[in-house]
Amino acid sequence: MASQNQPRGAFIVLEGADRAGKSTQCQMLVEHLTAKGVAAELWRFPDRTTAVGKMINSYLTSQSEIDDAAVHLLFSANRWEKREELLRKLHAGTTLVVDRYAYSGVAFTAAKGLPGLDRAWCMAPDAGLPAPDAVFFLSLTVEAAEARGGYGEERYEKAEFQRKVLDQFAAMRSSSWRMIDASQPIDAMQRQLREQAAVVVARCQRGTEAVRKL
Ligand code: Z5A
Ligand code: MG
Numbered sequence: 001m002a003s004q005n006q007p008r009g010a011f012i013v014l015e016g017a018d019r020a021g022k023s024t025q026c027q028m029l030v031e032h033l034t035a036k037g038v039a040a041e042l043w044r045f046p047d048r049t050t051a052v053g054k055m056i057n058s059y060l061t062s063q064s065e066i067d068d069a070a071v072h073l074l075f076s077a078n079r080w081e082k083r084e085e086l087l088r089k090l091h092a093g094t095t096l097v098v099d100r101y102a103y104s105g106v107a108f109t110a111a112k113g114l115p116g117l118d119r120a121w122c123m124a125p126d127a128g129l130p131a132p133d134a135v136f137f138l139s140l141t142v143e144a145a146e147a148r149g150g151y152g153e154e155r156y157e158k159a160e161f162q163r164k165v166l167d168q169f170a171a172m173r174s175s176s177w178r179m180i181d182a183s184q185p186i187d188a189m190q191r192q193l194r195e196q197a198a199v200v201v202a203r204c205q206r207g208t209e210a211v212r213k214l
Contacts, residue, residue, distance in 0.1 A: 006091070006207050007093060007204070007205045007206065007207040008090050008091050008093060008209070008211070009039065009040075009089060009090045009091075009092070009093050009094040009095040009096060009201075009204060010090075010095045010096075010133045010134070010197070010200045010201045010203070010204040010205075011086070011090055011095075011098070011130060011131075011132045011133045011134075011211065012029075012095065012096065012097050012098065012132060012133065012134050012136070012197055012200060012201075013098045013100075013101045013103070013134070013136070014026050014097070014098070014099055014100070014135075014136050014138060014193075015100060015103045015104060015135055015136070015137050015138070015169070015177075016136075016137050016138030016140065016180075016182060017138065017139065017140040017141075017142070017145055017162065017165075017166055017169075017182065018145055018151060018156075018157060018162055018165075019140065019145035019146075019148045019149075019151065020138035020139065020145065020182035021140075021182055021186060021189060022099050022138055023044070023099055024186060025136075025138065025186075025189055025190060025193055026042050026044070026097050027042060028190045028193075029097050029193055029197060030042040030097050032190075032194055033095060033097070033197070033201070038095055038201055039093055039094045039095065040094065040096070040097060041089065041095075041096055041097070042097050042099065043082075043086075043097070043098045043099065044098065044099035044100060045078060045079060045082075045098065045099070045100045045101055045104070045105075046075060046078050046100075047078055047082060050078065050082075052074055052077050052081060053078055055074055056071070056074055056075060056078060059071050059155065060155050060156070061153075061154060061155070062154075062155055068109065068112055068114055068117060069116075072105065072109040072122060072125070073125055075105045075108075075109075076105060076125035076126050077125075079101065079102060079105070079129055080129065083129060083130065087130060087211065090204075090211060095201055095204070097197075098132070101132060101135075102123075102214055103135065103172060105122065105126060106119055106122040106123050106126070106168065106172060107165045107168035107169045107172065108156055108168075109122045110122045110168045111161060111164035111165045111167070111168045112164075113164070119171065119172070123214075126214050127213075127214055128213050128214065129213065129214045130211050130212075130213065130214070131214045133200050133203070133204060133209065133211075134176075134178065134196070134197070134200045135174075135176065135177045135178070136177075136178050136180055136193060136196065136197075137169070137173065137177045137178070138180050138182040138189070139179055139180065139181060139182055140182035140183060141166075141183075142162050142166065144182075144183050145162065178196055180192055180193065
């Protein structure tokens, strides 16, 4: 394992409201970084390609029912199963731009308001996972998200539930999160992200940053 004093890739997470443009912005950011000569990859959670991810996909698309606690643990397991590869990539110098991470995990389960599944319980299984070097939170109201052609067909894509998810994100928000106003045009958001991502990438390339843990 590389020491903390070696240059490495940056671990950048985009979180935020549904339809805020996370996938659009992640894709654009990776293309931009690559064009600038920065080794960069786009990752997303859930990663629906793994065996665990396939169970999650089946749940999200309502093809299967899974107990709420159990599916929460599956979302977390989906991150744990990618942990080694994630660290290997970072230490090999690849910047990872990640579409959703553990914060979505906590927000979506805690928003269910189920007895015993409070935020502290929801955060526990992710403790020890690599922590991102930066979290960019794309902020958008439910009304604005609905104006973008409405929500999709998946399990959580309903306005009332999305309001609860946004409340959970707000309760988790830390001063280190960078807030991006997602009601702006796509290009304006991307400009902000590029500027802020460049700082994080440069910091990690200097080799002074250890990968922290959640
Ligand atoms: N989940 C969980 O429960 N637990 C976990 O641990 C994790 C996730 C990690 C995965 O959904 C679901 O799993 C999610 C949380 C839960 N459930 N929900 N709901 P996903 O990430 O696969 O969802 P998605 O299909 O990618 O949708 P999204 O993330 O909500 O959308 P987005 O990525 O933020 O937006 P987009 O796809 O880039 O753009 C949406 C539309 O808006 C599209 O037509 C764009 O062209 C348009 N758009 C984008 N930006 C703009 C701007 N700036 N202006 C106007 N229009 C725009
Ligand atoms: Mg998306």
